[in-house]
Amino acid sequence: MYAKVIVDVPAKQTNRAFDYRVPDSMKDWIAVGSRVGVPFGPRTLQGFVVELHEGSEMDAGKIKPIGQTLDLTPPLTPELVKLGRWMSRTYMCHEITALQAMIPGALKAKYERHVCAREPQGQQHALLLPVQQEIMQFVRSRETVELDSLLARYASEGALIRQLIVEGYLEEIQLVKDRMTTKKALTVFPPEQLEQLDGWIEELPARAAKQKEVLEHFKQQPDPIKLTELLSELNISASTVKGLAERGWLRIEEVEVQRDPYASRSFKPTSPLPLTPEQQQVYGRIRDSLHARQRHVFLLQGVTGSGKTEVYLQSIQSCLDLGREAIVLVPEISLTPQMVERFKGRFGNRVAVLHSRLSHGERYDEWRKIVRRDVQVVIGARSAIFAPFTNLGLIIIDEEHETTYKQEESPKYHARDVAVARARYHGASVVLGSATPSLESIFRTLPQARQQATEQRPAFELLSMPSRVEGRPLPKVNIVDMREELKNGNRSMFSRDLYKAIEERLHKKEQIVLLLNRRGYATFVMCRTCGYVADCPHCDISLTYHQSSKAIRCHYCGYAERELSVCPDCGSEHIRHFGTGTQRVEEELGKLFPGIRVIRMDVDTTTEKGSHEKWLTMFRNRQADVLLGTQMVAKGLDFPYVTLVGALAADSVLNLPDFRSAERTFQLLTQVAGRAGRHQLPGEVFVQTYTPEHYSIISASRHDYASFMQKEMQMRQLHNYPPFHRLVLLTLSHEQVPLLLRSGEMLASRLKELSQSLAGRAEMEVLGPVASPISRIKDRYRFQCMIKYRGETDIASILEQASTVLDEAVKGQKLTLSIDVDPLLLM
Ligand code: ADP
Ligand code: ZN
Ligand code: ZN
Numbered sequence: 052m053y054a055k056v057i058v059d060v061p062a063k064q065t066n067r068a069f070d071y072r073v074p075d076s077m078k079d080w081i082a083v084g085s086r087v088g089v090p091f092g093p094r095t096l097q098g099f100v101v102e103l104h105e106g107s108e109m110d111a112g113k114i115k116p117i118g119q120t121l122d123l124t125p126p127l128t129p130e131l132v133k134l135g136r137w138m139s140r141t142y143m144c145h146e147i148t149a150l151q152a153m154i155p156g157a158l159k160a161k162y163e164r165h166v167c168a169r170e171p172q173g174q175q176h177a178l179l180l181p182v183q184q185e186i187m188q189f190v191r192s193r194e195t196v197e198l199d200s201l202l203a204r205y206a207s208e209g210a211l212i213r214q215l216i217v218e219g220y221l222e223e224i225q226l227v228k229d230r231m232t233t234k235k236a237l238t239v240f241p242p243e244q245l246e247q248l249d250g251w252i253e254e255l256p257a258r259a260a261k262q263k264e265v266l267e268h269f270k271q272q273p274d275p276i277k278l279t280e281l282l283s284e285l286n287i288s289a290s291t292v293k294g295l296a297e298r299g300w301l302r303i304e305e306v307e308v309q310r311d312p313y314a315s316r317s318f319k320p321t322s323p324l325p326l327t328p329e330q331q332q333v334y335g336r337i338r339d340s341l342h343a344r345q346r347h348v349f350l351l352q353g354v355t356g357s358g359k360t361e362v363y364l365q366s367i368q369s370c371l372d373l374g375r376e377a378i379v380l381v382p383e384i385s386l387t388p389q390m391v392e393r394f395k396g397r398f399g400n401r402v403a404v405l406h407s408r409l410s411h412g413e414r415y416d417e418w419r420k421i422v423r424r425d426v427q428v429v430i431g432a433r434s435a436i437f438a439p440f441t442n443l444g445l446i447i448i449d450e451e452h453e454t455t456y457k458q459e460e461s462p463k464y465h466a467r468d469v470a471v472a473r474a475r476y477h478g479a480s481v482v483l484g485s486a487t488p489s490l491e492s493i494f495r496t497l498p499q500a501r502q503q504a505t506e507q508r509p510a511f512e513l514l515s516m517p518s519r520v521e522g523r524p525l526p527k528v529n530i531v532d533m534r535e536e537l538k539n540g541n542r543s544m545f546s547r548d549l550y551k552a553i554e555e556r557l558h559k560k561e562q563i564v565l566l567l568n569r570r571g572y573a574t575f576v577m578c579r580t581c582g583y584v585a586d587c588p589h590c591d592i593s594l595t596y597h598q599s600s601k602a603i604r605c606h607y608c609g610y611a612e613r614e615l616s617v618c619p620d621c622g623s624e625h626i627r628h629f630g631t632g633t634q635r636v637e638e639e640l641g642k643l644f645p646g647i648r649v650i651r652m653d654v655d656t657t658t659e660k661g662s663h664e665k666w667l668t669m670f671r672n673r674q675a676d677v678l679l680g681t682q683m684v685a686k687g688l689d690f691p692y693v694t695l696v697g698a699l700a701a702d703s704v705l706n707l708p709d710f711r712s713a714e715r716t717f718q719l720l721t722q723v724a725g726r727a728g729r730h731q732l733p734g735e736v737f738v739q740t741y742t743p744e745h746y747s748i749i750s751a752s753r754h755d756y757a758s759f760m761q762k763e764m765q766m767r768q769l770h771n772y773p774p775f776h777r778l779v780l781l782t783l784s785h786e787q788v789p790l791l792l793r794s795g796e797m798l799a800s801r802l803k804e805l806s807q808s809l810a811g812r813a814e815m816e817v818l819g820p821v822a823s824p825i826s827r828i829k830d831r832y833r834f835q836c837m838i839k840y841r842g843e844t845d846i847a848s849i850l851e852q853a854s855t856v857l858d859e860a861v862k863g864q865k866l867t868l869s870i871d872v873d874p875l876l877l878m
Contacts, residue, residue: 052078054117055102057135058090061145061461063858068101072116079213080120084127086158088119097121102133122196123164123216123223124337124422126154128439130476137472140847143870144462152462153437157415164198164223166190170218177221183211187220192243192277196307222423236691237278239292240302241269251300251301261291264301278303283638318395323365323441327521330362333514337366337482341373341444344478348471348490350451351484354754355725356523359484362516363447364397368484371401375444375479376427380466382453383407384683388664394430404432405438408663410776423620433458436466438474443477444684446470451483451492452718457875465873467492483511486756487718490767491875493760493776516658516840519729524736526696526727528720528752530741543637544796549697551735555678557644561732562692565679566630566723569702574613576603591827596628603628608829630800633679633775636699640677652680685723691730696723701740701748709877712770720751772817773873779838780874782823784831785866794861795820795834798868801856802838804878805849815840815849833868837877846872 055068073081081087085100095118127135131153151159156358168191185207188511190196202209215221242248264285282289295301326334333351340347353359354787360674367377381390386406403417404427420426421438429438434454437445448467450457456466464783467483474481478796483492494500496513506613519525524712531546541547558562576585585594587605594603596614606609618626634654640647650666652774653724657663664682670678678684678693698720705716720738740748750759781798785791799820806815819836826833840846852869 053104053106053114054081054100055089055104056087056098056117057101057147057150057585058089058091058096058098059097059147059151060091060096061148063145066145066147066632068141069098070114072114073103076115076209077117081117082122083129084132084430086121087117088121088681095541099127099132099135100564101136101146119163121211121433122158125165125441126158126422128441130441130473131437131439133476134437134469134472138464138469141468142462142464142783143847143850143873149462149464152458152464153396154410155415155418155441157411165195166198166201166221167195167215167225169219169222171873173717177520179215180211182208183215183220186212186215188243190221194238194304195242198223198452208382222479224419236274236306237303238306239278239281240275240304241273242302243302245270245273245301245525261285261287262295265292265295269590270352275306280701288833293860298301300669318392318399320399321393321396323368324396325800326361326365327358329516329518332515334362336514337362337480337510338369341366341370341375341486342481345480346478347480347510348474348511349483349514350488351482351514351516352488352493352509352756353484354519355488355722356525356620357486357516358520358731359449359516361394363449363482363484364393366447367398370444371398372425372699373444375442376440377429377445377468378435378438378440378448379428379430379447380433380435380456381430381449382455383448383662384663386430386457387430387667387688390665391430394428396430401426402428402777403438405429405431405435419467421553432482433466436469441475443479445480445482446474447482447484449484450488451485452487454745454875457873459876461869463727463871463874468873469841475506487721488756490714490760491764491774493628494764500774523653523728523730524733525754526724526736527638527722527739528736530752531737532709533741534738541826543643544636544699545643545644545697546737546739550643550737552695552735553644553677553697554735556695557647559694562670562673562690562698563677563695564684564690564693564726565636565677565697565699566681566685566719567636567679567699568681568719576626576628578623579616579625579627581618583618583620583626585612586624589830591825616660626784633681633702636679641644641672649677649679652678652683655730657683673727675770682719683778685719688726689729690726692732693729694732694734696727696736698723698736698738701738705742706744710767710770710825711875713745713763713766716745717747717763718750719753721754721756722752724751724802727818765783774837774878776816776841777846777852777872778874780871780877781836781850782833782869783820783835783866784828784833784869785864786831788832790861790864790866791832791834792820794866795836796855797856798853799836801853802836802849805853809844812842813840813844814842815844815846 052073054071054073056066056071057068061521063091081100081103082099083103087098087100090096104143107737110865127150133147135153138144139146168187190201201212205212210836216223248266248270252263253305255263265287268285278289278292281292292301292303318602351362353358357441363379368376379394383406391404403420409417421429421440429435448470451467460466470481472856492511501510526645529548530547533546535689538548551565576596577583585603586592587594587608587610589608589610590605592605594605601614602611604612615626617624633651637649637651640649650670652666667688669675673692700721702714704719705712724736727736731810742748747759765797767773783791783795783798802817806817809815811828816839820834823833824837850870857866857868
């Protein structure tokens with residue numbers, strides 16, 4: 052048997068499968084998706100098996116054998132291996148990069164293979180061979196055993212050990228060194244020969260009643276038990292157990308425990324709510340699609356508070372009833388305990404949670420629950436889309452318009468596209484939910500896009516829920532023209548109307564959410580006398596001030612210097628940092644409303660693990676009047692006493708040099724307005740702006756998605772932007788400008804040549820090369836080209852052909868070309 056293996060070297064020369072022979076001893080262990088160690092030149096590399104076949108074109112004698120298998124259960128499924136190939140072609144990344152993105156970080160690090168004992172359901176131990184029983188006994192007595200040492204101890208029983216794993220008697224675990232901090236607990240083990248217990252109980256003097264009790268316990272319950280549990284169960288002290296251990300009758304050892312970040316929480320079970328007619332209709336469509344195993348993609352447009360989550364929950368229930376599995380993606384920032392609670396409350400421990408705030412170990416534990424089939428639902432951030440389910444029925448992406456679903460480093464994938472690809476394979480349904488669908492997604496529900504639909508890029512079906520649950524009104528949104536405020540002598544960051552509204556809420560003891568977009572107000576350092584701004588000497592970007600370390604730092608390369616006390620240019624002492632916008636707002640609130648209780652949530656206050664949750668819980672418990680923050684406060688939060696929302700600088704996003712800035716503004720304002728008046732108390736919103744006439748602000752204030760979308764579509768069409776054209780951003784970087792410029796020109800002219808040779812319905816335009824908006828990072832200069840294309844353009848092969856001109860021309864030079872397909876950030 053032979054295997055094709057993709058090795059862990061993300062380079063162009065190694066971006067293909069290499070042939071290896073599968074030694075007979077490994078035949079039973081290796082499958083498509085297995086991780087293996089293979090000889091590669093003088094080295095041993097990690098790799099993934101992507102194909103298995105009998106025989107090979109190559110001379111059998113020349114093919115090297117696979118060196119070792121790294122997992123007993125392959126971490127990838129054949130479907131995910133296939134998906135990796137699709138990703139590498141779609142996003143122009145190395146196949147290994149795509150495959151690595153699918154497995155938990157813990158598996159990428161140093162690891163040790165262990166096995167532990169499990170009790171498979173409904174099977175009899177008697178079916179095991181004596182030697183297998185002995186092996187089980189051995190493993191059980193140790194909790195976990197390193198596989199290599201087990202295989203060494205029972206050298207001739209490899210096949211029998213494997214059978215134990217396949218049948219579920221033994222479970223494979225990776226104990227990962229370095230990256231994963233394992234959590235350990237002192238655990239008490241009974242003797243290997245339980246019959247001895249009786250004798251020892253006799254042997255103990257009568258006054259050792261407590262010790263007798265411990266031994267009695269193990270007679271009833273011969274499982275290893277955590278010391279703390281044993282102590283509290285029998286109400287004894289540790290010295291009692293230690294005494295027994297000293298006699299050699301029991302063993303106390305440190306053992307790794309599974310970390311379930313939600314273990315200490317209890318979740319109130321909830322039952323399905325009777326659906327509103329709108330919900331019912333939407334749910335009905337999804338359920339029918341699930342039953343028919345249609346690969347439907349639904350775009351569920353529901354206003355904030357229309358009850359989308361309840362629809363998700365019931366759809367998942369019907370997916371589970373069909374014996375299939377579901378993935379739910381939510382933006383990292385919305386993955387609050389509150390959100391998790393809604394899913395755990397309904398599906399209990401059938402749910403795994405995956406997000407980046409988990410440690411490597413915690414993530415790995417959650418991921419293993421999926422591999423073991425202990426859970427059928429995964430809720431998580433972007434990368435949870437790779438959950439290794441084998442019978443997927445439903446994929447839900449909440450807030451589908453969020454940019455967080457696009458990964459900005461390689462593989463630069465979009466979870467929405469990956470979802471559609473996986474659903475195609477499984478015959479699963481996809482539900483994309485949002486109050487403000489992205490232009491890309493809404494476009495695919497329009498008749499014009501339906502005509503162009505392909506298997507790869509199917510049309511979407513629009514489902515809508517235009518009203519809030521229980522007829523609660525959407526909040527009234529007031530636009531405040533800040534130019535008028537200035538004319539009337541108000542220099543404060545609060546308009547008079549917003550000021551009054553805050554005062555009123557404080558009086559009524561209701562709560563307030565204030566949004567200030569971070570990007571509008573950076574924490575840069577500027578001299579007020581001469582205008583000098585502290586820049587990074589290696590990157591074309593200003594340094595940001597970090598309060599905790601009293602340093603100014605570059606957030607691209609990490610360069611840092613001490614806080615400046617005099618201006619290096621003019622010597623003035625009037626040089627200071629402009630603290631985060633939110634910090635300044637907090638100060639001003641304190642001055643204007645003495646005694647006001649403010650929770651500030653921004654990058655500075657939420658870096659610590661769990662802090663995000665802590666603030667939200669405080670606010671929920673009404674320990675603060677104001678929740679002030681960046682985008683973080685706009686997303687998905689649901690607080691009954693919030694009746695006022697203020698967007699302090701609505702234009703800060705609008706003025707960014709990005710063709711999506713109007714869309715972002717509309718989405719942000721709609722989201723934040725949706726935080727008000729979600730329960731009994733009606734809500735009110737103030738949007739402060741210097742451009743009150745802009746259509747994104749007017750439409751958002753009227754909760755009018757349709758008119759925004761129409762206007763925005765016209766703008767996009769006019770300028771050949773998505774969704775009418777698709778984009779590819781190519782960024783070249785190098786330390787020397789001349790070489791960079793030359794290669795940029797070469798690349799662009801090759802692309803232009805290729806675009807001229809296109810025929811039929813294909814269309815393509817090449818822009819650049821120009822200096823990137825951030826023209827230097829880490830001492831490397833950056834140039835970019837932009838491709839706009841549509842129709843049947845085989846962009847992958849064009850990019851492949853074009854990039855080869857660089858291979859020859861800049862051989863040996865450290866030029867990097869980064870390709871971003873369907874980019875969201877144009878920097
Ligand atoms: P969305 O996600 O669309 O913003 P949510 O799912 O958060 O809306 O629902 C808003 C509120 O309405 C929640 O408090 C939810 O519990 C409640 N809700 C949802 N569906 C129903 C229903 N059918 N009957 C009563 N209350 C509901
Ligand atoms: Zn100066
Ligand atoms: Zn820098």
